[in-house]
Amino acid sequence: MASAAFEDIAETLEFLDDWEDRYRHVIELGRDMPPLGEKWMTPEWKVSGCASQVWLVPEIAGGRFHFRGDSDAMIVRGLVAILHALYDGLPLDVVGQVDAQAEFARLGLAENLSAQRSNGLRSMIQRIRDHAAAALAA
Amino acid sequence: MPDQPLDVAALRAEFPILSRQVNGRPLVYLDNGASAQKPQVVIDAITNAYAHDYANVHRGLHYLSSVATEKYENVRKVVQRFLHAAHEDEIVFTSGATEGVNLVSYAWAAPRFQPGDEIVLSVLEHHANIIPWHFLRERQGVVLRWVEPAPDGSLDPQVVLDAIGPKTRLVAVTQLSNVTGTVVDVKAICDGARAQGVPVLVDGSQGAVHLPVDVQDIGCDFYVITGHKLYGPSGSGAIYIRRERQAEMRPFMGGGDMIDMVTRETVTYAAPPLRFEAGTPGIVQTIGMGVALEWMMAKGVARLAAHEADLAAYAGERLGALNWLSLQGTAPGKAAIFSFTMAGPAHAHDLSTVLDKRGVAVRAGTHCAMPLMDFFGESATCRASFAAYNTRDEVDSLVDALHLCHELFG
Numbered sequence: 273m274a275s276a277a278f279e280d281i282a283e284t285l286e287f288l289d290d291w292e293d294r295y296r297h298v299i300e301l302g303r304d305m306p307p308l309g310e311k312w313m314t315p316e317w318k319v320s321g322c323a324s325q326v327w328l329v330p331e332i333a334g335g336r337f338h339f340r341g342d343s344d345a346m347i348v349r350g351l352v353a354i355l356h357a358l359y360d361g362l363p364l365d366v367v368g369q370v371d372a373q374a375e376f377a378r379l380g381l382a383e384n385l386s387a388q389r390s391n392g393l394r395s396m397i398q399r400i401r402d403h404a405a406a407a408l409a410a
Numbered sequence: 411m412p413d414q415p416l417d418v419a420a421l422r423a424e425f426p427i428l429s430r431q432v433n434g435r436p437l438v439y440l441d442n443g444a445s446a447q448k449p450q451v452v453i454d455a456i457t458n459a460y461a462h463d464y465a466n467v468h469r470g471l472h473y474l475s476s477v478a479t480e481k482y483e484n485v486r487k488v489v490q491r492f493l494h495a496a497h498e499d500e501i502v503f504t505s506g507a508t509e510g511v512n513l514v515s516y517a518w519a520a521p522r523f524q525p526g527d528e529i530v531l532s533v534l535e536h537h538a539n540i541i542p543w544h545f546l547r548e549r550q551g552v553v554l555r556w557v558e559p560a561p562d563g564s565l566d567p568q569v570v571l572d573a574i575g576p577k578t579r580l581v582a583v584t585q586l587s588n589v590t591g592t593v594v595d596v597k598a599i600c601d602g603a604r605a606q607g608v609p610v611l612v613d614g615s616q617g618a619v620h621l622p623v624d625v626q627d628i629g630c631d632f633y634v635i636t637g638h639k640l641y642g643p644s645g646s647g648a649i650y651i652r653r654e655r656q657a658e659m660r661p662f663m664g665g666g667d668m669i670d671m672v673t674r675e676t677v678t679y680a681a682p683p684l685r686f687e688a689g690t691p692g693i694v695q696t697i698g699m700g701v702a703l704e705w706m707m708a709k710g711v712a713r714l715a716a717h718e719a720d721l722a723a724y725a726g727e728r729l730g731a732l733n734w735l736s737l738q739g740t741a742p743g744k745a746a747i748f749s750f751t752m753a754g755p756a757h758a759h760d761l762s763t764v765l766d767k768r769g770v771a772v773r774a775g776t777h778c779a780m781p782l783m784d785f786f787g788e789s790a791t792c793r794a795s796f797a798a799y800n801t802r803d804e805v806d807s808l809v810d811a812l813h814l815c816h817e818l819f820g
Contacts, residue, residue: 291767292767292814292818295764295767295818299818324759344757345757345760346755346760346819347759348757348759
């Protein structure tokens, strides 16, 4: 079981069988996510390995992992929102244990992601794990 | 003008890949600017070359080597005919346009240009016609003088000629922009440059695909083509080099095939064009390119161009009517290459992802033309680039899929 927020998304996507509707939902999730703000969209927070530009900024509070993110592409922004639902608020030591690829596979989006997008997603997940691991080690 | 219009249905049937589906939809392949699909005759030529006629070229005296050499060398005549070059030995085989431009940079320009010498090039250029000149800027102080297109992407030959000064040693310019489809009047540029004694390199990577080409009429010194955009195999290409310029070139790559005599102390070189073709070449790729060019000439290059002009007019009209779409490059007489972005937050990658779901293959990104992206103030665009086998119905499929994008992202 992942977070309630993630399960909500999984349930909604499960209900939608048409790819256009699934995309529509992913795009809406991206739209609903608050923007990161220009001043955080810097090389320091940029995730390399994505075809589009992606930024992830971690915020550690009370031993828990939080982050904010953004992308210049709307579909990718939706994927960042899904990652946010999956990871945000987890205890730092749990972040590394989440099998994000498997969780994403449950959403049935995998077949809708191009190979390039899948690589980008993997880069984002790795970045989140790296941030959490660094915070644990600090 | 061609007598009979092109039978597009029959032409399409020659391309096996065009009958496949992508994402459950019929493939609408509009990424021809990146690479064209191959007709069956080209695929068969590649298979047959390996199955029946394969050996290294210019080496053995045995039967297969003679057959392979003859087939390979015959392609030189084909390219000569295709480009209307005066002499067969003015055609040098390459792996593509990139190698062609680099050959000119390393073999002709680098040994001759002094610090402060200038190269005039346009902002329309593909990176393949930019980076080899940046090398000369970095390594030996050559100055790049950029000329800009008009806001609609058109390039006035006079603007190019006005940039020529006493230190200009070369003009490097595309005949047809891979981003905007702008057709450049390279003949006017060559006429004006020659009057001032300045050689011209024309990047024909796209031009040779969409226009009949006559290098003697154009009057250029160098003209590069790439086989994979001309319905031929990847890794094939050629460059036309005027004899006077060939005489000024030193060999660039050294190795087998390009020599006359080698001793411990010295080396003498083979005569051009072999002097510039070191090592075992792309034998089968080149043979395949020859078949592709023969195929184009048999269809009629002007006839193919006329069909594409119809597609350009129709696509221009349909895309132009979408008031939420911005077109980069609307020069009069442009070829069927359309670069576009959507108003609002949708990224070019968003558009190409949704188009792909509809089976429509386009390119999204900077199209190896970052200075031009910068000129248009865009970080990335989508590009739909057409070939002779595309149809008006496919323009409609593109527009339908764009309506879906507008609904999803607008």
